[in-house]
Amino acid sequence: MKRWFPYPLLTAALVAMWLLLTESVALGSILMGAILATVAVWGFAALDPPGGRLKRPRAAFALAALVMADIARSNLAVVKIILNPRKTERVSGFLHIPLDMRAPYGLATLACIITATPGTIWVEYNSANNTILLHILDLVDESTWIDTIKGRYERRLMEIFE
Amino acid sequence: MTHLADLPVWAAIPVALLLLLGASLALIGSIGFVRLRSFYERVHAPTLGTTMGIGSVLLASMLCFTVLQSRPALHEILIAVFMIVTTPITLMLLARAALYRDRSEGSDDVPSAPPAQTTAPSAPDAAPPV
Numbered sequence: 001m002k003r004w005f006p007y008p009l010l011t012a013a014l015v016a017m018w019l020l021l022t023e024s025v026a027l028g029s030i031l032m033g034a035i036l037a038t039v040a041v042w043g044f045a046a047l048d049p050p051g052g053r054l055k056r057p058r059a060a061f062a063l064a065a066l067v068m069a070d071i072a073r074s075n076l077a078v079v080k081i082i083l084n085p086r087k088t089e090r091v092s093g094f095l096h097i098p099l100d101m102r103a104p105y106g107l108a109t110l111a112c113i114i115t116a117t118p119g120t121i122w123v124e125y126n127s128a129n130n131t132i133l134l135h136i137l138d139l140v141d142e143s144t145w146i147d148t149i150k151g152r153y154e155r156r157l158m159e160i161f162e
Numbered sequence: 163m164t165h166l167a168d169l170p171v172w173a174a175i176p177v178a179l180l181l182l183l184g185a186s187l188a189l190i191g192s193i194g195f196v197r198l199r200s201f202y203e204r205v206h207a208p209t210l211g212t213t214m215g216i217g218s219v220l221l222a223s224m225l226c227f228t229v230l231q232s233r234p235a236l237h238e239i240l241i242a243v244f245m246i247v248t249t250p251i252t253l254m255l256l257a258r259a260a261l262y263r264d265r266s267e268g269s270d271d272v273p274s275a276p277p278a279q280t281t282a283p284s285a286p287d288a289a290p291p292v
Binding site for chain 2: 082112
């Protein structure tokens with residue numbers, strides 16, 4: 001079982017992707033999707049990806065909902081900045097944030113979250129001291145941003161991945 | 163084929179509003195290219211279109227075709243997933259390329275390379291987490 005399906009969650013996700021692409025749940029689509037997903041997962045396993053697993057899927061859904069709300073809010077914030085007629089005292093800049101999380105999939109998810117949130121961009125990751133460098137469009141208060149990234153996202157991601 | 167005229171009013175209004183919202187966000191993102199000052203600020207602008215902008219358009223598409231075809235149209239979810247997973251790659255590539263160039267030019271506006279790399283000052287940065 002382990003040899004045929006080394007990553008069952010990934011296999012299931014690929015089958016779901018295939019069913020969505022073909023827009024059908026006929027037996028033929030399911031079989032075809034299962035064959036393709038199984039072969040694709042073998043290819044993924046051959047890359048020797050780093051270990052790690054989703055420990056708390058339910059917390060992941062809660063985080064997804066939180067991130068969607070944050071994306072909507074920061075969209076509005078960036079719209080305000082762009083359309084603001086006065087080029088005022090807004091400061092943008094780089095910010096180093098030391099992380100506690102080391103799980104590779106957690107870091108990848110954090111990169112997706114930070115990039116998907118308008119106004120913040122993940123620029124660089126230093127694996128030697130586990131620090132990320134962000135660029136922030138509206139850098140009002142550095143400590144607020146550090147608290148947001150660490151308290152809001154990193155803590156939850158560590159619960160999910162570590 | 164489906165015809166947009168068959169779309170009932172109760173569905174047409176939210177579809178139109180969502181499309182307008184998405185298009186406006188994409189437009190404002192493009193305006194940001196003109197208005198923002200530095201490269202690092204401008205990189206933020208298109209994320210409006212790639213997050214809530216594309217999200218609104220996809221929601222509109224899902225609603226429209228669900229009503230027209232009388233069955234759930236869900237494959238837009240895939241577009242959203244692929245957008246979320248792929249945009250960090252291009253954005254990081256752009257930002258890191260700019261950072262690398264600024265550092266090798268000795269610009270004062272960007273933070274210097276991490277001190278851990280003592281062997282060569284312009285050594286490539288740490289590998290991105292994948």
